[in-house]
Amino acid sequence: xxxxxxxRAIESKSMDIIDGLLGPLxxxxxxxxxxxxxxxxxxxxxxxxxxxxxxxxxxxxxTALARGASVYTDVNMVRVGVNSRLLAGKxxxxxxxxxxxxxxxxxxxxxxxxxxxxxELLAPEMDGAVIAIGNAPTALFHLLSxxxxxxxxxxxxxxxxxxxxxxxxxxxxxTEADVPFITVRGNKGGSTVAAAIVNAMLLQMx
Amino acid sequence: xxxxxxxRAIESKSMDIIDGLLGPLxxxxxxxxxxxxxxxxxxxxxxxxxxxxxxxxxxxxxTALARGASVYTDVNMVRVGVNSRLLAGKxxxxxxxxxxxxxxxxxxxxxxxxxxxxxELLAPEMDGAVIAIGNAPTALFHLLSxxxxxxxxxxxxxxxxxxxxxxxxxxxxxTEADVPFITVRGNKGGSTVAAAIVNAMLLQMx
Numbered sequence: 001x002x003x004x005x006x007x008r009a010i011e012s013k014s015m016d017i018i019d020g021l022l023g024p025l026x027x028x029x030x031x032x033x034x035x036x037x038x039x040x041x042x043x044x045x046x047x048x049x050x051x052x053x054x055x056x057x058x059x060x061x062x063t064a065l066a067r068g069a070s071v072y073t074d075v076n077m078v079r080v081g082v083n084s085r086l087l088a089g090k091x092x093x094x095x096x097x098x099x100x101x102x103x104x105x106x107x108x109x110x111x112x113x114x115x116x117x118x119x120e121l122l123a124p125e126m127d128g129a130v131i132a133i134g135n136a137p138t139a140l141f142h143l144l145s146x147x148x149x150x151x152x153x154x155x156x157x158x159x160x161x162x163x164x165x166x167x168x169x170x171x172x173x174x175t176e177a178d179v180p181f182i183t184v185r186g187n188k189g190g191s192t193v194a195a196a197i198v199n200a201m202l203l204q205m206x
Numbered sequence: 207x208x209x210x211x212x213x214r215a216i217e218s219k220s221m222d223i224i225d226g227l228l229g230p231l232x233x234x235x236x237x238x239x240x241x242x243x244x245x246x247x248x249x250x251x252x253x254x255x256x257x258x259x260x261x262x263x264x265x266x267x268x269t270a271l272a273r274g275a276s277v278y279t280d281v282n283m284v285r286v287g288v289n290s291r292l293l294a295g296k297x298x299x300x301x302x303x304x305x306x307x308x309x310x311x312x313x314x315x316x317x318x319x320x321x322x323x324x325x326e327l328l329a330p331e332m333d334g335a336v337i338a339i340g341n342a343p344t345a346l347f348h349l350l351s352x353x354x355x356x357x358x359x360x361x362x363x364x365x366x367x368x369x370x371x372x373x374x375x376x377x378x379x380x381t382e383a384d385v386p387f388i389t390v391r392g393n394k395g396g397s398t399v400a401a402a403i404v405n406a407m408l409l410q411m412x
Contacts, residue, residue, distance in 0.1 A: 010344070017370040076286040077286055163246060165223070
């Protein structure tokens, strides 16, 4: 079996193939890099048509991360998918509280999802952070209500919940909120997509 | 904003929607549960047409996991996506060596990917295990060469590498190998898909 084993050569060839698939797009180079990494991560060029952001959101995210913003995630898959080496270089971290005993206990008490409970408990420390939600529509809905109430002012929300129950609606609500965002339309999304969007910004930090 | 917050109600409604999307299929109930969880995890019904397995692979995987087989993964996103509580109930674990210092050092020395280096070093302990590869074609190619050489006899390989460089080819090679497998055709796949397939089997353990 003959195959490329050098990781840099694999990524470089992949990005060249994706460039060919995408063709020219009326967006900045930095925004194009976000779309390319999502397609690279999913093997699914349809994502290029689904990615949406508020004006300047990609630049806003890069600036926040370069200044040392930490990344708060809804699930551990997003946390470990984010490039922790690049975050650590800015003194930042990837944080997910879903497995903390206090979150599990509170979620059992209220019957709410652990993901939304985690954001409720983390709210006081998320001002200025990048928040990446790859899985749970409930977490995104709840975060948006906290933003609306002025209880939390993140620098950017990357919201790509996946599935058939509430995911598309939660992402639609994100596009209408008064907060910088990056999302994908429809049912598709997931932890790998959220992590890819964050990593595309981390890789562009000055 | 009005949305369902009970996690069991969300999953139950999602699976009902997916059942309606799939319609009848000429497969066992256990196999159908694998397909449903992949669609649930990706929000992408096209996966139902892409999933492939060797005869009896789903039963083989459930039996191995019920007997306490551990799950070896190529990347940490798959490791944390696998239901560790169900594994622990059988005295098993989810294992990923990609971040171990010995793997990083060896990969730097050889110029090979860390994922394939990790499987090289873990080979002696992977007999009888379930191996789940969600990201790296190189890891799957290398594992298949170790299986062919008799250096490793896993109970089942779940192989869903993603992307445009080697992924489809590595999965095609998996379908031709002399080992039980579950995979998806083409460029799509990823860590969430590999974890979903393993979790669908864990949830069916007697």
